[in-house]
Amino acid sequence: MNTSTDQLRVLAADEDQAALARTASVLEALGHHVTATATELAQVTEAVAREEPDLSIVVVHTDDEHALDLIEEITAFADGPVIAMQANEDDPEFARRAAERGIYAAVRGGDRDALQSAIEVAMRRHAEAQRLTEQVGRLETALERRAVIERAKGMLMERHGLTDREAFDRIRAFARSKNRTVVDVAGNVTAGEESLGG
Numbered sequence: 001m002n003t004s005t006d007q008l009r010v011l012a013a014d015e016d017q018a019a020l021a022r023t024a025s026v027l028e029a030l031g032h033h034v035t036a037t038a039t040e041l042a043q044v045t046e047a048v049a050r051e052e053p054d055l056s057i058v059v060v061h062t063d064d065e066h067a068l069d070l071i072e073e074i075t076a077f078a079d080g081p082v083i084a085m086q087a088n089e090d091d092p093e094f095a096r097r098a099a100e101r102g103i104y105a106a107v108r109g110g111d112r113d114a115l116q117s118a119i120e121v122a123m124r125r126h127a128e129a130q131r132l133t134e135q136v137g138r139l140e141t142a143l144e145r146r147a148v149i150e151r152a153k154g155m156l157m158e159r160h161g162l163t164d165r166e167a168f169d170r171i172r173a174f175a176r177s178k179n180r181t182v183v184d185v186a187g188n189v190t191a192g193e194e195s196l197g198g
Contacts, residue, residue, distance in 0.1 A: 075102035
């Protein structure tokens with residue numbers, strides 16, 4: 001996934017084929033590569049799977065529901081962020097509904113500078129969301145490992161009359177002697193595959 005805002009691979013989606021070409025032209029003038037254009041839901045899904053865009057832009061004219069469906073379809077399948085570009089006028093209600101579907105930024109009209117600013121905001125927000133997701137994943141993994149070790153310690157304490165510290169030391173010593181991790185040994189203890197007695 002490209003986290004820079006230079007030369008992005010962009011999927012453009014629009015209900016209006018002529019407007020779609022104009023949007024692609026603006027994006028290419030900004031230095032981005034429009035890898036796919038789509039107007040229908042089936043085209044969007046296929047394009048996302050084929051092109052794996054860094055960023056997707058859905059242009060909104062009059063059919064808000066179609067635009068929202070496009071946004072929802074893209075956010076379900078694409079790794080990169082989605083921007084809603086309102087072709088006519090600002091519509092706070094549409095922006096709110098689009099945000100609920102997963103957009104990272106919204107912009108009005110085809111102004112190059114405004115579009116580039118929206119792209120930069122979307123890419124930054126998306127990168128931050130990815131960092132938070134990775135951090136949550138690491139914390140969840142750490143908690144899961146801790147839970148396995150705690151269960152193994154409890155089993156050893158009950159089985160062998162050990163203190164909390166003695167149980168942990170026994171797991172750690174066994175792990176070192178076998179060149180394995182504490183979590184691996186603890187997992188085998190909880191699965192009944194090793195008793196660490198004696």
